[in-house]
Amino acid sequence: MSKHSETLSKRTAFHSLRGDWASRQQIGYLMQQGVDYPDCLSLAAGLVDYDSLPIETTRESLERLLTEPRLARQALQYGTTSGSKALRQTLLDYLALLDGITPGELNIPPERCLITTGSQQFLDLVTQALFNPGDICLVGDPTYFVYLSTLEAAGVTALGVACDHHGVIPAAIDETLRQLERAGTLGRVKMLYLVTYFDNPRGVTMTESRRREVLELLERWESHQHIYLLEDAAYRELWFEAPPPPSCLSLDSTRERVILTQTFSKSLSPGLRTGWGILPHKLVKPVTDLKSVHDFGSPHLAQFLILDLIQTGRYQQHTAMLRQSYRNKRNAIWKALEQEIFVLPGMSADCPAGGMYVWLTIPPGGCNTRFEGTLFPECAQREKVMFVPGELFFADRSHPSADVTMRLSFGVQNESNLAEGIRRLARGLRQQLGG
Numbered sequence: 001m002s003k004h005s006e007t008l009s010k011r012t013a014f015h016s017l018r019g020d021w022a023s024r025q026q027i028g029y030l031m032q033q034g035v036d037y038p039d040c041l042s043l044a045a046g047l048v049d050y051d052s053l054p055i056e057t058t059r060e061s062l063e064r065l066l067t068e069p070r071l072a073r074q075a076l077q078y079g080t081t082s083g084s085k086a087l088r089q090t091l092l093d094y095l096a097l098l099d100g101i102t103p104g105e106l107n108i109p110p111e112r113c114l115i116t117t118g119s120q121q122f123l124d125l126v127t128q129a130l131f132n133p134g135d136i137c138l139v140g141d142p143t144y145f146v147y148l149s150t151l152e153a154a155g156v157t158a159l160g161v162a163c164d165h166h167g168v169i170p171a172a173i174d175e176t177l178r179q180l181e182r183a184g185t186l187g188r189v190k191m192l193y194l195v196t197y198f199d200n201p202r203g204v205t206m207t208e209s210r211r212r213e214v215l216e217l218l219e220r221w222e223s224h225q226h227i228y229l230l231e232d233a234a235y236r237e238l239w240f241e242a243p244p245p246p247s248c249l250s251l252d253s254t255r256e257r258v259i260l261t262q263t264f265s266k267s268l269s270p271g272l273r274t275g276w277g278i279l280p281h282k283l284v285k286p287v288t289d290l291k292s293v294h295d296f297g298s299p300h301l302a303q304f305l306i307l308d309l310i311q312t313g314r315y316q317q318h319t320a321m322l323r324q325s326y327r328n329k330r331n332a333i334w335k336a337l338e339q340e341i342f343v344l345p346g347m348s349a350d351c352p353a354g355g356m357y358v359w360l361t362i363p364p365g366g367c368n369t370r371f372e373g374t375l376f377p378e379c380a381q382r383e384k385v386m387f388v389p390g391e392l393f394f395a396d397r398s399h400p401s402a403d404v405t406m407r408l409s410f411g412v413q414n415e416s417n418l419a420e421g422i423r424r425l426a427r428g429l430r431q432q433l434g435g
């Protein structure tokens with residue numbers, strides 16, 4: 001019996017099917033590993049750098065807000081479901097700036113912008129508004145594993161599409177759509193989900209030409225099936241050498257194909273739990289209605305704080321500082337990888353130009369990187385270092401690359417811990433590979 005045809009009447013549990021589907025999520029398991037091995041140096045956690053969290057900037061901004069009673073009362077009151085209109089307008093102006101166009105050229109009204117409790121809520125609301133159980137979502141392979149769980153919890157099948165150094169491969173999308181058409185299930189495909197900047201887990205950014213090719217491809221399929229592109233730009237502002245290409249949203253002249261989401265979690269503070277997104281006209285009402293029944297608005301105080309930080313230029317100063325700090329961390333982990341890991345045969349990774357992840361591939365045929373393999377416990381128990389097994393990031397966990405890949409995060413640890421973590425990982429690998 002498929003999980004979708006299972007009926008409540010046959011169940012003994014007191015919770016719903018959705019509760020069952022959500023129970024297969026991986027983030028809780030991964031966090032439990034952190035609890036089980038507390039003395040480990042973690043290259044697994046996707047948290048942001050502790051030292052650069054904006055304590056002083058936040059204190060000053062709160063002081064400004066709270067010493068002005070009219071503003072303070074507004075900020076401490078409920079807001080609206082969509083979020084502060086002033087912030088939404090400011091975000092649209094900021095988005096236009098990032099995309100190198102004027103707000104007039106971007107031409108998106110604030111009504112299409114929704115402020116959410118982290119971008120995770122935006123991803124979840126869009127998923128709930130768009131998909132029925134049994135529907136299909138294409139995802140870049142590998143991809144952000146929490147979103148895979150979001151899809152699973154909604155009863156949606158995730159189908160992985162191959163990616164290379166330029167992002168998702170358009171021919172692979174085309175081939176998957178053809179196969180689905182032959183199988184008679186094309187009508188269930190509603191969306192393609194991509195992390196388009198310094199992605200989680202590979203650190204790769206989709207090139208501008210790829211963005212255009214993917215948009216053209218979806219346009220070609222329009223007469224068969226309308227497929228949205230959900231562009232997750234969580235790491236967009238964390239570039240190291242040069243600003244990344246414009247968003248897919250800004251390259252889509254219709255402004256109706258792409259659903260874009262960004263977050264203040266990586267560029268400011270995840271504790272503020274503030275994300276936002278742009279919706280196509282048709283999705284504004286269903287997504288906002290769903291948010292109304294979730295929480296009828298994200299924390300208002302955080303929105304006022306962020307608006308103040310953007311308007312005073314403090315936010316822009318902070319992201320410039322973060323870029324420098326993460327660049328130093330990237331340099332530290334990369335140097336350690338060159339000294340300790342790439343000297344071992346068959347190891348490879350791309351040097352990330354932004355974000356906070358390195359995706360390491362180890363040679364096939366030696367050990368595997370899975371939780372149940374021998375390398376993970378060797379590293380966690382003996383060497384006291386932890387990575388995230390690649391298997392979590394594949395829509396199909398039996399994907400061959402899931403045996404030989406791991407995500408290393410340079411977000412949390414300082415430069416000397418990064419070097420030490422990589423030394424420990426190299427010892428674990430040598431132990432397992434017999435080097």
Ligand SMILES: Cc1ncc(COP(=O)(O)O)c(C=O)c1O
Pocket residue numbers: 046117118119120121144195200232234262263264265270273274275
């Ligand atoms: C690719 C990606 N998207 C979205 C999120 C969600 O972030 P938040 O809900 O804190 O905005 C994360 C968090 O790690 C992420 O890596």
